[in-house]
Amino acid sequence: MIENNIKNIRQRILLATERCQRDPKEVTILAVSKTKTTADIKQAIAAGQDCFGENYIQEGVQKIQFLANPGLTWHFIGSVQSNKSRLVAQYFDWCQSVNSLNCANRLNYQRTSFQKPLNILIQVNINNEQTKFGVSLKELSTLAEQVSQLPYLKLRGLMAIPALKETYHHQLIIYQKMSEAFQELQNVYTSVDTLSLGMSNDMEAAIIAGSTMVRIGTAIFGSRVQK
Template sequence: MTPQLTDKYMVTIAERLTSAYARIANAAKNAQRNSSEITLLAVSKTKPSTDIAAAYEHGQRQFGESYVQEAVDKIAQLSALSDITWHFIGPIQSNKSALVAQHFDWVQSVDRIKIAKRLNTQRLADFPPLNVLIQVNISTEEAKSGCSVDQIPELAEFISQCEQLTLRGLMAIPAKSDDPAEQIQSFEQLQTCFDKLKAQYPHIDTLSMGMSGDVEAAISAGSTMVRIGTDIFGTRT
């Protein structure tokens, strides 16, 4: 059953979502790009299903989650909204990979062959292939998930041979910076990796980079998907 919403609650989420789309459109214009090339992924982790339902009522269909059990519960609660596309964007633990494989449409955080192999095996045969992005640790931070740049070719080759996975592109979360020049430099490094990968796999189409704090820099560097949470749903507790 879809959670019930109050008009006041819906307006708040709707206004924030409208602002997020306007921000993307403005950034695309400044970068001389078409905003239709850029997908907004509403990052709903830690937020209740009522928040997701409110965004859905305003036309949002792409949602990102980082915590497996929390996400699976919300997917069940919102099962009546059958056209939602669910993206898993958090680190994947081996003991949770089956839940990810069986409940999500996209996984943006594949960073090693072991996880790709498990997702491929655990994806149900009658499901469409799981859309996969390789997460790259573009800033080489020790505490951050993601493969290194030089590991991309081997991982991409493995994924491309998996019947239940479809390689769609790359994702990264660069080191946090308030300096637009530093932001763009990190994003351009990932764009270069994406271009090299696309030369080998022409079907890939998704470069997921940019969040609430660096949307403009990401779009100027070629992002095709930005992940926005705080600016839509408010600060997480």
């Protein structure tokens, strides 16, 4: 099932990129494996998937340690709790949810000097929702400049979890705002190359707007178990 699901996602990416004349290789699939077993992850690996995203720090670390596969890339996409940020800094390759200088400073301090810099995406609250984390577009340039100065972090781009809109057109308008912010960041920082935008239900609009990474959980692994 998982192998077929990944094939279906690749086909959806192909069709979406054809619509906007993009190369499908520009879009990375991040398999969101939160609450899923290592057996599920192994099935995805067998289908050629090598990038995985986790929301829960300790669960993610356990999987990273158990699989012990240097060919995999692990992204932390959940809220970075201050008492657990050291685990993110030590075990993950990417953190997609940096939303403050305090968070960035902690990760920079806790990343060891013999590791590669931790790849960072700044989380943007594009809809200014009270229930979601992230900086506003007005705050973005200041935080990006601060993150870019930290030696053990590498600023790679932006991540957002926009609210689902009732129509494709309204969804696309929101995503284009993120794409514009991403392009502005690219003009300033040569390291910026990743726009993490779009999930199982809205990946087409995200890709057409310029997303380079889609975070897919349900459409690969099936409905997730609530923790």
